[in-house]
Amino acid sequence: MTDRDRLAGTSAAGLLSLRDLDAEALAGLVQRSVDFRRDPFPADRPLTDRAIGLFFTATSTRTRTAFTVAAIRLGATPLAYGPSDLQIGTGESIADTGRILGLMLDALVVRTAGPLADMRELARTSGMPLINAMATEEHPTQAVCDIATLAHHFGSLSGLSFLYIGEGNNTATALARGLALVPDVRVTFATPPGYGLPAPLLAEALEVARQRGTRMDEAHDMHRLPDQVDVVYTTRWQTTGTEKADPSWRETFRPFYVDETLMSRYPQAVFMHDLPAHRGDEVAGAVLDGKRSIAWCQAEMKLASAMAVLETTVADRS
Known part of the structure; x- marks a missing residue:
């Protein structure tokens, strides 16, 4: 077949x-x-x-x-x-x-x-x-693209550790549903307090992941990240077509900035971004345009x- x-x-x-x-x-x-x-x-x-x-x-x-x-x-x-x-x-x-x-x-x-x-x-x-x-x-077609990018880059996804940093938006929702179907991976969503994945969606994804032997969790503290990851993924802070009610939301998001210091914690990890990117907001230009970034391969996979x-x-x- x-x-x-x-x-x-x-x-x-x-x-x-x-x-x-x-x-x-x-x-x-x-x-x-x-x-x-x-x-x-x-x-x-x-x-x-x-x-x-x-x-x-x-x-x-x-x-x-x-x-x-x-x-x-x-x-x-x-x-x-x-x-x-x-x-x-x-x-x-x-x-x-x-x-x-x-x-x-x-x-x-x-x-x-x-x-x-x-x-x-x-x-x-x-x-x-x-x-x-x-x-x-x-955003399901984005998640198909992202998981295909991982498959193209790593070959086998078994044992992969994936760290998402940023808002629990429509891209994160699709990734949660998609990665929950991939067996034997570790997925962590690091999201700002008050901007996490929808609770019903997270519960649903956790149950699907459990059945597949996949570990999935969510953290709201950047000091509680995994010790080792293979992929660091972020999205822009202002999701297309949305606005945030809290005028000081940027202060809440600031600790979730992906820069060279954060990437140095994971010297073997690649970086992904669904684009468009705002350098200096969610990601440093040196990371997005650096040697470990596969964001442009990810865009080509679209x-x-x-x-x-x-x-x-x-x-x-x-």
Whole structure:
């Protein structure tokens, strides 16, 4: 059985949340991402004559470019919609918009600062695969990219120790759900007090991780970090499309700054960042641009992982 055969039908709605995938399906996506990273020009072009919509109401550089190029590389035609292009902006319901798009498109990639529930409604009424390219609660395609980057860099993920530093945002949520499915890894989320992972999500991820032999925990004190890690990961402090109510939030976040001093605690660790980065806020420029940073390889993996997600969710749809 091929990866495509195994993954086909894992979710009629496409990829809305990593909660909807099992370990085998995620592993297949990761492997296909690594395959496309090595050979980004498939000869068979499995999405020939397909039409892929890209509805982005939130800013994007890497994700939008990755899915656009991915569609072209796989043989499909991408159609881009901005925040003011669809009649949703004039009052048409999400349900009606979904019904119309489902009559004409083969899949829809959506990025929004809104709730995941809206995407699920679009998927339900359109009847076509829908891919969550970021919602308020979760950024699943980023986690697929990140785990594929780890697989590409390290080969085997067994025994890997992963340290996330920063806000418990939609990227952290996706990483928690994704890494919980990877057996025999150690994951620590170091998050500022009051800005941790949502409690229900963390409890859910901890239970899944326990079943896979993975250790996962959360700390709010930078003095309680693991003694050894293989990966230090951070994201920018101001998550796309969000604002913080506390005017002094930067003081709360300041101890969670990734600089050369922190990296010196882990001399063998690589550094990852989902980008965009704000040098001097969440990370020092010397770390982001240093020899141990694989953030730019991680960004390059966005295209390969977008190809994997599109192929998986669209190619076998009649």
